[in-house]
Amino acid sequence: MAEFQAPVGTRDVLPPESTRWERLTALFATRVGRAGYGLVVSPVFEDMGVFERVGESTDVVRKEMYDFEDKGGRHLALRPEGTASVVRAWVQHRPTLPFKAWYAAPSFRYERPQAGRYRQHHQLGVEALGTEDPDLDVEVIALAWGLYGDVGLAQVRLLLNSLGDAKCRPAYLDALRAFLLEHREELCDEHKARIEENPLRVLDCKRASCVRVTETAPRMVDHLCEECAVHFERVKAGLEELGISFEIAPRLVRGLDYYNRTTFEFQAPALESAQNGIGGGGRYDGLTEQLGGPPTPGIGFGIGIERVLLACDAEGVFPAAPAAVDVFVVDVTGSAALKVVHHLREAGVRADQAFGGRSMKAQFKLADRSGAQLAVVVGPDELERGIATVQSLQSNDKEEVKLEAVVDHVRRKLGEK
RNA sequence: GUGGCCGUAGCUCAGUUUGGUUAGAGCGCCAGGUUGUGGCCCUGGAGGUCGGGGGUUCAAGUCCCCUCGGUCACCCCA
Known part of the structure; x- marks a missing residue:
C-alpha cells in the first residue's frame, strides 16, 4: 500500500483508460462546436453563495457541498455542478445573447463514494441562454443524445417531464401540498418535514413509503398552463421529428431547484449499479435573476463522464485504445x-x-x-x-x-x- | 451520516477456519537461451513494513482491540 493515496472519493485516470477520456471529450467538443457552442472555462470554486442561491432546499447544497474557508476568510465551495458557475459568469460579463456555451470540468460533492459516485467527478455539459424557443430544448437534448450515439451506447433511455413555470406551478404546488398533507403519516421522516418547504422534493424520494404515496399524487403535466403545455408539446414534437425516443416521467423533478418547464434525464439500463443516470438537465428560466442578472431564459445539461464510461463497459462498447506509434x-x-x-x-x-x-x-x-x-x-x-x-x-x-x-x-x- | 464485505508482490489472488522453520502461484517486469531481431517456448532473477498501531502468546499473515483505506448499499445525484 502506497504511503499516499488519492483522497477519498477521487481517483487517478491513467493510460490506457485515459484514452477514452480524451476521445470522449474530443467527440463532445466536435459535436457541440458544430452547433455553435463555445468553450467556457470557469473557476473550480465559487463563493458559497452562488450555489446556496440556486439550491437552498436541495441535498446537493444542504449536505453535499464541498466547502471551505480560505486564508482571506472567504467562504468558498468547490462547484457541485456546472450550471451555476456558467450562469454566474454570464451575469458577470453579459456576453451577447444567445449565449451558447459548453464545458468539460470536474464537479465535487462531499458524499460517501460508491459505484459510479465520486467526490470528484467530471461532467461534459452545455448551457444555452437567451431564448425560450422549445426548438432550443430539442437542440440541447439532441446534443446529449448524439454523444451517447457517438460512443456506441445502444440502450439509453430519455426521461422527459415539464415542471411548469411561475404562472402554473404555484397552483400545482398547492394541490400537491394538500395531497401530501393528507398522506403525511405515510411519508418517510425526512419528507414529512419537507412538504411545506418544497413538496416537489417528495416526488424525488426513492423510499418505498414515499413512492407509494406519490404514485397517485397530482401530476404537474396535468396542471400546465396554456403556454407551458404548448411548449411541452412542441418539445415532444421536435424530439419525434428528430427520431429521438423518450418516455414521459411525471415525477422527474431533478435534484436542483432552479428547473422549470422541460426537465430530462438519461439513464443507462445496462448499468446494474444504483447509479444509472448518465446525464440530465433542464430549463432554468429564472436562474439569472437569482444570481443578480436580468431575466433571461436558459437551458442546459450535464453528462457524467465516469458514468458514461461505466455504461460503455456494461454494453461492451468504446474500449480503451493503448497509445501507439507508427x-x-x-x-x-x-x-x-x-x-x-x-x-x-x-x-x-x-x-x-x-x-x-x-x-x-x-x-x-x-x-x-x-x-x-x-x-x-x-x-x-x-x-x-x-x-x-x-x-x-x-x-x-x-x-x-x-x-x-x-x-x-x-x-x-x-x-x- | 449509517450499515455489510474486503485489505498478502506492479496486477489477480492462495495461505487466515485448526497460530509453528527462510510467505506462495499465475500474469507482468528484467536477463539469458539466440554475439543483429520482437511476438511462441524454455531457464533464471528482481520485487513483500502480509494497510497501520497496540495487545495476547515461547511463537501472529493467522487470535483480540483500535485506526486508516477500498468496495457495495441506503439517502441523493453525474
Whole structure:
C-alpha cells in the first residue's frame, strides 16, 4: 500500500483508460462546436453563495457541498455542478445573447463514494441562454443524445417531464401540498418535514413509503398552463421529428431547484449499479435573476463522464485504445536514434525509441509493444554504410535505405496502408 | 451520516477456519537461451513494513482491540 493515496472519493485516470477520456471529450467538443457552442472555462470554486442561491432546499447544497474557508476568510465551495458557475459568469460579463456555451470540468460533492459516485467527478455539459424557443430544448437534448450515439451506447433511455413555470406551478404546488398533507403519516421522516418547504422534493424520494404515496399524487403535466403545455408539446414534437425516443416521467423533478418547464434525464439500463443516470438537465428560466442578472431564459445539461464510461463497459462498447506509434527506431550503436526519431516526429510521424542502451533483443521487444508497424534498425553495419534497415514488424520484410532518405521512405510506407 | 464485505508482490489472488522453520502461484517486469531481431517456448532473477498501531502468546499473515483505506448499499445525484 502506497504511503499516499488519492483522497477519498477521487481517483487517478491513467493510460490506457485515459484514452477514452480524451476521445470522449474530443467527440463532445466536435459535436457541440458544430452547433455553435463555445468553450467556457470557469473557476473550480465559487463563493458559497452562488450555489446556496440556486439550491437552498436541495441535498446537493444542504449536505453535499464541498466547502471551505480560505486564508482571506472567504467562504468558498468547490462547484457541485456546472450550471451555476456558467450562469454566474454570464451575469458577470453579459456576453451577447444567445449565449451558447459548453464545458468539460470536474464537479465535487462531499458524499460517501460508491459505484459510479465520486467526490470528484467530471461532467461534459452545455448551457444555452437567451431564448425560450422549445426548438432550443430539442437542440440541447439532441446534443446529449448524439454523444451517447457517438460512443456506441445502444440502450439509453430519455426521461422527459415539464415542471411548469411561475404562472402554473404555484397552483400545482398547492394541490400537491394538500395531497401530501393528507398522506403525511405515510411519508418517510425526512419528507414529512419537507412538504411545506418544497413538496416537489417528495416526488424525488426513492423510499418505498414515499413512492407509494406519490404514485397517485397530482401530476404537474396535468396542471400546465396554456403556454407551458404548448411548449411541452412542441418539445415532444421536435424530439419525434428528430427520431429521438423518450418516455414521459411525471415525477422527474431533478435534484436542483432552479428547473422549470422541460426537465430530462438519461439513464443507462445496462448499468446494474444504483447509479444509472448518465446525464440530465433542464430549463432554468429564472436562474439569472437569482444570481443578480436580468431575466433571461436558459437551458442546459450535464453528462457524467465516469458514468458514461461505466455504461460503455456494461454494453461492451468504446474500449480503451493503448497509445501507439507508427515507427520504432532500434539503434544498437547509440548514435543514430535520437536524430532519426526527431526527424520522423518533425515530419509528423509518430515515432519512439528505447532509452538506456538496451540490447537489440530488448529494443525489439519494446518495438513490438509500442504498436509500431515499422522498425528502423541501425546497427554497426548500417552506421558504417550510412544506411538503415526498415523492417515491417508484421511481415518482417526488410529494405535498406540511406539514412538521409529514411523519413521519406517511412512516410511512403505508412501512406501505403 | 449509517450499515455489510474486503485489505498478502506492479496486477489477480492462495495461505487466515485448526497460530509453528527462510510467505506462495499465475500474469507482468528484467536477463539469458539466440554475439543483429520482437511476438511462441524454455531457464533464471528482481520485487513483500502480509494497510497501520497496540495487545495476547515461547511463537501472529493467522487470535483480540483500535485506526486508516477500498468496495457495495441506503439517502441523493453525474
